[in-house]
Amino acid sequence: MSIFSAATVPARLKDNPLAQGSLWLTWSPSFRRLIGRLRQAGALRQRVSITRVPSCKPYDKTYTISYGKLAPELRQEIEQFLPSLKTQPCGKKAVFFRRMLSPTLNSNEIRAVFALLRVAFIQQEGNPAASLYSPVSPEKNDPGFNLHADLYLPTKLWLIFDDVPDDGSGASLFLTRKQLLRSMQSVPGVPKKAHQEVAQLLDLPLAKDSYNKMYDLIYDRRKTWCQRLQAAMSRGMQSVCLFRGEGYLIDDRNWLHGRSPVSQAVTERRFHRLTFDMDRDYSAQ
Numbered sequence: 671m672s673i674f675s676a677a678t679v680p681a682r683l684k685d686n687p688l689a690q691g692s693l694w695l696t697w698s699p700s701f702r703r704l705i706g707r708l709r710q711a712g713a714l715r716q717r718v719s720i721t722r723v724p725s726c727k728p729y730d731k732t733y734t735i736s737y738g739k740l741a742p743e744l745r746q747e748i749e750q751f752l753p754s755l756k757t758q759p760c761g762k763k764a765v766f767f768r769r770m771l772s773p774t775l776n777s778n779e780i781r782a783v784f785a786l787l788r789v790a791f792i793q794q795e796g797n798p799a800a801s802l803y804s805p806v807s808p809e810k811n812d813p814g815f816n817l818h819a820d821l822y823l824p825t826k827l828w829l830i831f832d833d834v835p836d837d838g839s840g841a842s843l844f845l846t847r848k849q850l851l852r853s854m855q856s857v858p859g860v861p862k863k864a865h866q867e868v869a870q871l872l873d874l875p876l877a878k879d880s881y882n883k884m885y886d887l888i889y890d891r892r893k894t895w896c897q898r899l900q901a902a903m904s905r906g907m908q909s910v911c912l913f914r915g916e917g918y919l920i921d922d923r924n925w926l927h928g929r930s931p932v933s934q935a936v937t938e939r940r941f942h943r944l945t946f947d948m949d950r951d952y953s954a955q
């Protein structure tokens with residue numbers, strides 16, 4: 671059962687090479703029908719709460735929902751869609767989404783859908799760290815977010831934007847891992863050790879959340895090479911401005927992501943973020 675079906679590129683992005691060269695998807699008709707059944711059963715009005723998964727520290731918060739209350743046949747239906755989500759190719763090419771919210775889902779309902787998918791994943795894997803629906807960190811004034819890899823234990827990163835301005839601010843930024851590693855090799859002064867450590871973080875299965883470690887390796891502001899590296903990364907970067915109901919799915923080990931400054935406060939509903947697919951060895955790729 672396929673959770674997604676093909677969509678067209680939004681007309682406003684006709685001149686955006688990344689958007690044009692990527693796959694665009696939306697909910698499949700069969701998943702939309704399941705959404706309807708979940709709504710009818712009251713599952714999309716269920717309370718979504720925040721819990722912690724200690725093995726994911728320090729970014730151990732995740733939304734969760736009571737899955738056991740759901741009728742067994744609805745649980746089974748949700749689980750039938752997991753393989754297609756898990757195996758959706760997103761390594762070399764980023765995947766973009768559109769029409770993921772209204773009229774199909776409102777903000778509260780997508781929260782319930784993502785929470786249900788998260789619990790279905792962790793039950794299947796028998797590991798609470800196998801999928802996280804991590805809350806957004808709100809910002810009153812947003813300076814933007816430098817390119818980074820999240821480096822949660824799961825490798826796939828799926829975002830659907832919700833509370834975003836439509837003025838073109840807060841664009842999503844992307845840089846491939848290849849471009850990052852090439853820049854680290856070519857920019858004068860970047861220590862070989864830093865390059866090797868970053869390559870290792872992206873290649874090898876992680877024993878723990880490594881976001882801070884990698885961020886500190888790339889943005890070592892005490893070092894003179896840091897600014898040069900940032901400039902090289904900016905030259906290789908691509909950006910796409912995504913509106914409400916749009917989003918992306920990337921392999922977090924193959925793509926760095928970030929955002930340009932947002933013109934308004936970043937709220938806890940800026941986006942919905944689900945991680946899944948446990949870590950594996952990328953070194954042979």
Ligand SMILES: [Fe+2]
Nearest residue numbers: 818819820927
């Ligand atoms: Fe991130």
